[in-house]
Structure formats: C-alpha cells, structure tokens
Amino acid sequence: MKSRTKLWMLMLISAIASILLFIALSVVLANIGDRGYDLNSLNAISQEVLDTIEEQQAFHAADITPLLDNTHSNHPDIRFEWIAEDGSTIYDTLGEKNNYDFRQLADRMLYMPQNLWGVDEPITLTFSISLQDQPYYLLMSLSSDAMKQGQIYFFMRTFKVLSLFMLPLIVAFLVPYLLSLWFFFSMNKRINKLNYAIGQLNLQSEITVLEDTKKDEIGQLTAHYNAMARRLQNQTEQIKQFDKRRKLLLSNLSHDLRTPLTIVLGYAETIRAGLYKNEQELQASAKIMLQRSRYMDKLLDQLLDIARQDEGNIEPNFAVHNLSEMMRKIAVDYLMLLEGQSFTVEVNIPEQDIEAWFDASLLERALRNLLDNAIRYGSEGHYLEIGLSEKDNIIFMTVIDKGRGIPVQDQEHIFERFYRADSSRKGEGLGIGLSIVKEIIAFHDGSIILTSVPFEKTVFEIRLPTNQRKQ
Known part of the structure; x- marks a missing residue:
C-alpha cells in the first residue's frame, strides 16, 4: 500500500474514531458527571402527577396521599406538597403540616433563577389544578445538588462541568494529530535506518541487511x-x-x-x-x-x-547446415587421431540427416573443445563416444568419456572462465575452453548439461532447439 493512500486512510479512520470517541466520552461523562433533574424532567413529573390527580379525582387527603407517596418513592430527592386554596397543607411527603401565607410562599420562590445556578437554597416549583373552580397547588421542592450539574443547551453551572464537556472535544482534536505524528515519526525512523545503511555500504565491509516487513x-x-x-x-x-x-x-x-x-x-x-x-x-x-x-x-x-x-566481438553467422554431415567429418578426424592409441571410439549418428539453423564454425569449435577435453582428461578410460539425436523438436549432441571425471564440487564452476578442476595441472591450457563452449551454445539458444561419475561415465550433452531463428 502506498504511503499517500495509507496516510489518507489513517486520517479518515482517525476522524471517524475521533467522532465515535467524542460521542462515547460525552455519553459516559454525562452519565457520570451530569446526573440529576433538569427543568424539563421536573415539568414532566409534575404533569404526570397532575394528570393522575385529575383522572382519579384525588383532590382530598385520603386520595392524594398514596399517589404522592408512590411518586415520592420513585423520586426520593423531591418533596411533594399538596396545598389548598387557603394555604393549608392537605398532604406533605415529609409529614409536615403548614398553613402558608403569601409571604412564606413568596420567600420560597424568591431568587429562583439564581438558585438553579448552584445556590445552596432549595428549589421550589409550583403547579396548580382546579376542581369546580377551586384551585389546588402542587409544590415540588428539591435541593440544588439534585439538579443536573450542567445543561449544555442552556447553561454550564460550574467550570468543572465545562471542563468535563470540553475533554471529549479536546481528545477528538488531538487524536488525528497524535496518530499523524506517530506515522511520520515511524516513517522517518525507517528512512534514517535506510539512509545510514546506504551510507555504510562499500566494497570493503560486510553489508547491513535491514528488516522491514511492510509493503509500502x-x-x-x-x-x-x-x-x-x-x-x-x-x-x-x-x-x-x-x-x-x-x-x-x-x-x-x-x-x-x-x-x-x-x-x-x-x-x-x-x-x-x-x-x-x-x-x-x-x-x-x-x-x-x-x-x-x-x-x-x-x-x-x-x-x-x-x-x-571481453570486447563482445564473437558474432554468430547463422545459416541452414547439415548437422549430421558436420559431425561425421569431426568423428572421422578423431578416429584418425586416436588410431593405434587403444581408444574405443563409438559414433552414434543417425543415417537420416538432421538440418538446422546454426553457425557451423562456432558449433564445430564447441564440439572439438569438448572432444579435446574428453581425450585430454578422460584418457584413463580409453573410451570416447560422439552422439547425435533429435526428439520433440530438440537436438541432442553428446560427448562421452569414461575417465577420471569431474568432482561434484567443481561441476557448477567448470564452465566459468579460467576455472580448472585441478589447479595444480600445468601445461594444459588456460581454463577458458568450456566457458567458450557455453557461450557458443547460448548464442544458439541452447543449453549444455554435465553429468559425471568418475571412471564410469562423464557426459557433456548439448541441447539445441530445432526451430532456430534466422539471425
């Protein structure tokens, strides 16, 4: 994933996470730090009580008592008083009997807005209902501590509550920046490691391998x-x-x-x-x-x-040639060369001629190099075999001897320039013959394969495609 895409995804995820975190923190903090009643909830409670009174016609003491007691048990922080028109108490959930005059009621309502903002005086709300034009009054009293500590759509009662509501907003703004800082710090750390490793890279010291499994x-x-x-x-x-x-x-x-x-x-x-x-x-x-x-x-x-x-001046000259005829001539030369040397020479060339696109001089040179090597290094086996065959659009040319062979540890290097399987031998060439053979075969889009078992069989097999392209 590209860094730009990763950055955009990180910012998008951060924004979504910030919103969700803001909502979650707001709900949690509201439940923890903003418990209590507000004006809406008090109005709803009073309306529920008045509706029940009107429905049950519970205006007298015997009827109102169980109703207010039940409501008080659900809201123990609220004191409910049922007052008659003359100011006498019909029922009080605290069990008090009062005969209020106007001054006493006015004192309880005095400075009511300020009391909502944290004054230690109790808060009293008054509601009324009439029966046959005779008014009755419901007084609901509670301490300011029982009220909600803050109502964000109306007011903030204390700086403490304000800080509680600001905390989610601050966190929501900080999270994307913190994640971005972490992301760029991580990238910078990786770049510095790479820069240091490149600075230390030279031909005289061990390389520094970096571990980084990320795909960006x-x-x-x-x-x-x-x-x-x-x-x-x-x-x-x-x-x-x-x-x-x-x-x-x-x-x-x-x-x-x-x-x-x-x-x-x-x-x-x-x-x-x-x-x-x-x-x-x-x-x-x-x-x-x-x-x-x-x-x-x-x-x-x-x-x-x-x-x-070294100069790249070996350029093949491809044409259609009779490969079978060329190998027969080469075989005759080596039969004459080995005559009287107690060598067994086998020639396996099919009677049907095989023609293909190749450079005759280069391919002949490669074969003669292989034959010279077989005679020079495989002379102890007193055996030489030259083979030619064709199968599945592949031409196979083989040179086989039964001499000392090539050790396993040298086989993968034998086609390298200047390499000698036995570096102690002197007077046996410069160690480039097989590298030239491999290069010639590569010019023909072919391959050469070596298999060797000492004093049993050493085989050099050349494989060339029959569909050689015209060069």
Whole structure:
C-alpha cells in the first residue's frame, strides 16, 4: 500500500474514531458527571402527577396521599406538597403540616433563577389544578445538588462541568494529530535506518541487511536495497575470484609458454650447431619443435578468444547446415587421431540427416573443445563416444568419456572462465575452453548439461532447439 493512500486512510479512520470517541466520552461523562433533574424532567413529573390527580379525582387527603407517596418513592430527592386554596397543607411527603401565607410562599420562590445556578437554597416549583373552580397547588421542592450539574443547551453551572464537556472535544482534536505524528515519526525512523545503511555500504565491509516487513514504498525500497547489497557483495566476491584467476592465468601462461619455448630453443640450437646424428634425428627434432610451436599458437588463440569475449566481438553467422554431415567429418578426424592409441571410439549418428539453423564454425569449435577435453582428461578410460539425436523438436549432441571425471564440487564452476578442476595441472591450457563452449551454445539458444561419475561415465550433452531463428 502506498504511503499517500495509507496516510489518507489513517486520517479518515482517525476522524471517524475521533467522532465515535467524542460521542462515547460525552455519553459516559454525562452519565457520570451530569446526573440529576433538569427543568424539563421536573415539568414532566409534575404533569404526570397532575394528570393522575385529575383522572382519579384525588383532590382530598385520603386520595392524594398514596399517589404522592408512590411518586415520592420513585423520586426520593423531591418533596411533594399538596396545598389548598387557603394555604393549608392537605398532604406533605415529609409529614409536615403548614398553613402558608403569601409571604412564606413568596420567600420560597424568591431568587429562583439564581438558585438553579448552584445556590445552596432549595428549589421550589409550583403547579396548580382546579376542581369546580377551586384551585389546588402542587409544590415540588428539591435541593440544588439534585439538579443536573450542567445543561449544555442552556447553561454550564460550574467550570468543572465545562471542563468535563470540553475533554471529549479536546481528545477528538488531538487524536488525528497524535496518530499523524506517530506515522511520520515511524516513517522517518525507517528512512534514517535506510539512509545510514546506504551510507555504510562499500566494497570493503560486510553489508547491513535491514528488516522491514511492510509493503509500502519504504518497505519496497528497503527490499531493493537488501537485494542490491547482496548483489554487490556477490559481485565483489566474483571480482575477487576473477582477479585471483586472472593472476593464476598469468602464472599458468608464463609457465605454459616458457616450457615449450625452452624446448623449441634447445632443439633449434641443436639443429643450428649440427649436433644431430642423422637425418632421422633431425626430423624428430623438427617434429617436436613443430608440436611445441603449434601448442604455443593454440595458447595465443585462446588469449585472442579472451579478448574477443571481453570486447563482445564473437558474432554468430547463422545459416541452414547439415548437422549430421558436420559431425561425421569431426568423428572421422578423431578416429584418425586416436588410431593405434587403444581408444574405443563409438559414433552414434543417425543415417537420416538432421538440418538446422546454426553457425557451423562456432558449433564445430564447441564440439572439438569438448572432444579435446574428453581425450585430454578422460584418457584413463580409453573410451570416447560422439552422439547425435533429435526428439520433440530438440537436438541432442553428446560427448562421452569414461575417465577420471569431474568432482561434484567443481561441476557448477567448470564452465566459468579460467576455472580448472585441478589447479595444480600445468601445461594444459588456460581454463577458458568450456566457458567458450557455453557461450557458443547460448548464442544458439541452447543449453549444455554435465553429468559425471568418475571412471564410469562423464557426459557433456548439448541441447539445441530445432526451430532456430534466422539471425
């Protein structure tokens, strides 16, 4: 969820929560701090009593007594007096008998508005009803403490009551701001952590992984940072490994060139000085010089391959070729090469030709690299197999030997540049042959799979789609 959406939702929820909280607090505080009677409730009680009196014609003492007692039991804070026209008390719920004159009644009504606002004098309300033109009076008396402490639509009797009514309003206004402050404080804290981690990120130190499970923009940015930091760490490790292999390459190259060059120089000096015994020895020396020179030429070709890979100059030239015919020619070359070397060579190429879009020179180079490796490192098995087949629009090319194989821990790295399964071997190339094979197969949208069991079977299987697009 985006932060903007989250903020709007938070403000909306805050506003709704504020209103509900205001209503709830108002009701609770009203029930706690605003108990008692107000003028409306007193008027309703008096009207109910007068209606009952009129209905029951309960004007005399015997009739009015149970009625007023019942009402008084429901409202014990109110004193009810039933007064005749001459001021005599017909019935008083307090049990008093009074004969009021005008002055006494006037004194009880004196300063009545002020009494409603908290004066300790009792409050008296007077109501009348007539029977055959003879008036009777109902006096309702109660202390000011029994009245409601505040009536917001009329008045506030004390500052204490005013504060009670203001508290929900203050809380309602503060809640959205407090929630907003909390939200932005939380966001700022997360941003500061991310900023600090980015500031500490470098190639020489361990990365700082941040924990942030939220799905908003900052959470996504944190996830991207963690992924970037891990990639940077992996790339740094790869650079270190690459640099280590580059140094090993230079060391191997120096050794691989020095040894054959020393041999060539030695035989050349022997021929120049005429120290050979006969023509046969001369030819043998020349043959060795030629072999070593070709080996050094191959090393130089591999260096050129490295340069082409780095510059991206290997560009395939696709066309329709007969793959079966190409592999037959390659197989014939290696049959002649291995003749007399106690090698068992099997060629499994179907009679029906297989044609496809591919770069003939690059694919032939990849196959020859695999065959050279099989002969060089699998010679102990004295076995070599070349296979070609097609199934479900996939072309399968296999090179199999039964030599020492490739250890499991090296199989995932064997196609990396400059990697050698046995780094102690000298004079056996620069460790880029299989990386070139993988790159060539990738140009053809294919894949190469290795499976190896020492001295049982080591298989390099190339898989190419038959629907190769024209490049």
